[in-house]
Amino acid sequence: xxxxxxxxxxxxxxxxxxxxxxxxxxxxxxxxxxxxxxxxxxxxxxxxxxxxxxxxxxxxxxxxxxxxxxxxxxxxxxxxxxxxxxxxxxxxxxxxxxxxxxxxxxxxxxxxxxxxxxxxxxxxxxxxxxxxxxxxxxxxxxxxxxxxxxxxxxxxxxxxxxxxxxxxxxxxxxxxxxxxxxxxxxxxxxxxxxxxxxxxxxxxxxxxxxxxxxxxxxxxxxxxxxxxxxxxxxxxxxxxxxxxxxxxxxxxxxxxxxxxxxxxxxxxxxxxxxxxxxxxxxxxxxxxxxxxxxxxxxxxxxxxxxxxxxxxxxxxxxxxxxxxxxxxxxxxxxxxxxxxxxxxxxxxxxxxxxxxxxxxxxxxxxxxxxxxxxxxxxxxxxxxxxxxxxxxxxxxxxxxxxxxxxxxxxxxxxxxxxxxxxxxxxxxxxxxxxxxxxxxxxxxxxxxxxxxxxxxxxxxxxxxxxxxxxxxxxxxxxxxxxxxxxxxxxxxxxxxxxxxxxxxxxxxxxxxxxxxxxxxxxxxxxxxxxxxxxxxxxxxxxxxxxxxxxxxxxxxxxxxxxxxxxxxxxxxxxxxxxxxxxxxxxxxxx
Numbered sequence: 001x002x003x004x005x006x007x008x009x010x011x012x013x014x015x016x017x018x019x020x021x022x023x024x025x026x027x028x029x030x031x032x033x034x035x036x037x038x039x040x041x042x043x044x045x046x047x048x049x050x051x052x053x054x055x056x057x058x059x060x061x062x063x064x065x066x067x068x069x070x071x072x073x074x075x076x077x078x079x080x081x082x083x084x085x086x087x088x089x090x091x092x093x094x095x096x097x098x099x100x101x102x103x104x105x106x107x108x109x110x111x112x113x114x115x116x117x118x119x120x121x122x123x124x125x126x127x128x129x130x131x132x133x134x135x136x137x138x139x140x141x142x143x144x145x146x147x148x149x150x151x152x153x154x155x156x157x158x159x160x161x162x163x164x165x166x167x168x169x170x171x172x173x174x175x176x177x178x179x180x181x182x183x184x185x186x187x188x189x190x191x192x193x194x195x196x197x198x199x200x201x202x203x204x205x206x207x208x209x210x211x212x213x214x215x216x217x218x219x220x221x222x223x224x225x226x227x228x229x230x231x232x233x234x235x236x237x238x239x240x241x242x243x244x245x246x247x248x249x250x251x252x253x254x255x256x257x258x259x260x261x262x263x264x265x266x267x268x269x270x271x272x273x274x275x276x277x278x279x280x281x282x283x284x285x286x287x288x289x290x291x292x293x294x295x296x297x298x299x300x301x302x303x304x305x306x307x308x309x310x311x312x313x314x315x316x317x318x319x320x321x322x323x324x325x326x327x328x329x330x331x332x333x334x335x336x337x338x339x340x341x342x343x344x345x346x347x348x349x350x351x352x353x354x355x356x357x358x359x360x361x362x363x364x365x366x367x368x369x370x371x372x373x374x375x376x377x378x379x380x381x382x383x384x385x386x387x388x389x390x391x392x393x394x395x396x397x398x399x400x401x402x403x404x405x406x407x408x409x410x411x412x413x414x415x416x417x418x419x420x421x422x423x424x425x426x427x428x429x430x431x432x433x434x435x436x437x438x439x440x441x442x443x444x445x446x447x448x449x450x451x452x453x454x455x456x457x458x459x460x461x462x463x464x465x466x467x468x469x470x471x472x473x474x475x476x477x478x479x480x481x482x483x484x485x486x487x488x489x490x491x492x493x494x495x496x497x498x499x500x501x502x503x504x505x506x507x508x509x510x511x512x513x514x515x516x517x518x519x520x521x522x523x524x525x526x527x528x529x530x531x532x533x534x535x536x537x538x539x540x541x542x543x544x545x546x547x548x549x550x551x552x553x554x555x556x557x558x559x560x561x562x563x564x565x566x567x568x569x570x571x572x573x574x575x576x577x578x579x580x581x582x583x584x585x586x587x588x589x590x
Contacts, residue, residue, distance in 0.1 A: 020103050024089070122214060122345050122452045123183040123375045125237070125460065128175055130187035135213045137282055137342070140293025148276025155302035158323060160264045161224055170197045170229075171209035171221035179238050180460040183375035199252065207259070211248040214344045215408075217454035218248035231263045236455040238462035243267055245409030245456040247338040253328035261337070262323040264306055271303040273322055282336040286329065294341050298324035343414035345377065345448045351418065352380060352444075361425045363387055364435065370443060371482040374460045377448040379479045381486070384424055384440040386432070394439070401487055403443040404507040406466045407457050408450030413507040417444050420507070441486060446479045466508075 089101045124130055163169055173195055196208040205226060211218035211234075219234035236242040243265050271277075278296040286292045301324045308319040328335060355361045370381040388394055404417040424431055424440060434440075445451060449460045457464050461476045474481040487504055 017103050120349070120378060121185045122448075123185055123377050124187035124452060125175075125177070125180055125375065126182045126184045126188060127177045128187040128237075128453065129173065129190075129192040129212050131192055131210070131212050132186070133213070134346075135336075137336075138287050138291065138293045140287075140291070140295075142295065146278075146296045149278045149298070149301050150276065151274065151302070155300050156260075156323065157302055157304045157321070158228075158260075158262055159307045160230060160262075160319075160321070161222075162230065163222055167222040167224050167230065168197075169220065170206060170223045171195055171218070173212060174219050174234065175237060177238070179462070180374055204252075205254050205257070206252065208251040209248055210251075211454070213249075214346060214452055215342055215411075215454045216247045217245050217456075227257055228260045229262070231261060232265050233263060234454070236450070236458040236462070237453055237460060239458055241267065242455070242457045245339050245454065247336070247342055247454060249334055249336045251332075251334050253331065253333045253335060255328055255331050258325050258327055260300075260323060260325045262321050264308060264319060264321045265310075266303070266320040266322060267310075267317070268320065269305075271320075271322065273301055273303040279324060280338050280341055281326065282338075283328070283330065284334040286333075294338075298326050300325045339409065340411050341415065343411040343418075345445065345451045348380070348414065348445050348448075351421075352382075355421075355425070364425050365421075370486070371478045373447075373449045373478060374476075375449045375452070377452065379446065379448060379482070380444060382421070382440070382442040382444065384421075384435060384442065385438065386435040397437065397439045399439045399441060399503070401441045401443075401483075401504040402507065403446050403483060403504070405445040405451065406447055406506065407464075407508065408447050408454070409456035410508055411451075414445065416507045417442075443479070443483055446483065 089103060092100055092102065094100050161167055192212055195212075196210065197206060199206060199208075206223060207221075207229065209218060209221040210216075217234050218231060220232040222230040222232075224230055231246070231248075233243040233246050244267075246263060278298045278301060280294050281297040282294045283292075301322075303320060303322050305318045306321040309316040310319060352367055355365050356367055364384055364386070366383040368381055368383075370379045372378060385394075385397065402417075402420070404413045405411075407413075421442070421444070424434060447455075447459050447465055449455075450458060453460070459465055459477070459479075463477070465477060465480050468477050468480055469484065471477050471480060
């Protein structure tokens, strides 16, 4: 049947259709070889019941009967389409031709879906174990400012005991690979192993730890006694340093018991935890019953030097511990702990999907993909400006490039970025003035790979992206390279910015108490100056060219070329805070 139908089908094949047609013929389509593969009944019975004619030539004697059967054919189209559906073919009914197959259009690799639901799933290194469940938290804003912890001077500072002194390991997971190889959705193909200990009975109060979810970070948990646990954080993947970000959960909680958690392998000598900062916690039962999400919690907080050391090229250095106590309000609850309010790669995708589906915001904010990371995750770039019918209006707008989340553990930078985007696409007069005056090029997450795996500072290259803005290694640091390339091309628009170079601001965390930071991540002269190159100039022509550049009188910089001063940046930050764009009630990051 299919062979005769093939000869009668009028196809105008382009090279792609021709290739896919031959590809499908190899697997039996259009040849009749696989006719019994997709159906459980004989092909003759199927043809008798659901058959149709593909040829448009029919005798005049059958015209009446064909007219009578049109309604029946239209009713069978849906069933025929489902029976003949493949991954590459789409069937449509055409008058006089019946059901005509067409090849699907090839998908754009960098297209952004607008369908309701999740975007591209996060890609993990293929050797990392990942839970098969999605962690989701409700949005919650405390009605009042949460108070800082006030040290009393009586806080305990327990030294590390570990399993050598009677402790019991109740959770341990450490990736074994020393460098990134490949990635896949969902991490390791074998799935996650069972790492938590088995409870001995309903009266066993041992907490069950877990961190193998998006942005999670916890390597080991040691039970010292019934309510005391020592925790080890995982280093940034493929490095042997950078421990600051933590994000894990515990189950099997008991109320009216004071638990102590001590994280024992911090590397920084001081922390805002000594100045009132508290970790954040999230109770699933609290969210279910009281609609309360992430809150700051913990008591008896102290950050101090412990009795462990680690080796460096400059000798041994001490580890530092963070200890705090907490009481759980519910029995058998699931409670999450984190260094700061988490903002994951999936959270960003959900936010961008919401903006693209908004009929007003989608006209103001255009989304595209800047590049892909080492793991294949998408780095998004947003263009926000007022639409204009006259291209000349766009050419006279200055560009402002804003990036965020170059360090995965600085998740408060993502919350700053979210507040900035909400303000910029809003309907206030100031927001409209900004859109009329500037073209904003925004990269909301420069390091999605690090965010996904729960790193504190590095990407999957094992390097700090904030220290590699002068790199030429496009494949190793794609997000940095493409961001620089966008800035060099005047903000990434085609001749959209002609009045001076673009301004580049970066949202980042700071260790200064009660402050946020908006800074320029690198010198404005990213292009190397030939005068500064320590290179021997061989020809006389090269020496004369360099001498002329040195002797040329310097021109006064235009306002657009002057670097942003610290006073200006501080004034800009304070203006954001006064307008409610940035929240100043978070003591920041350590």
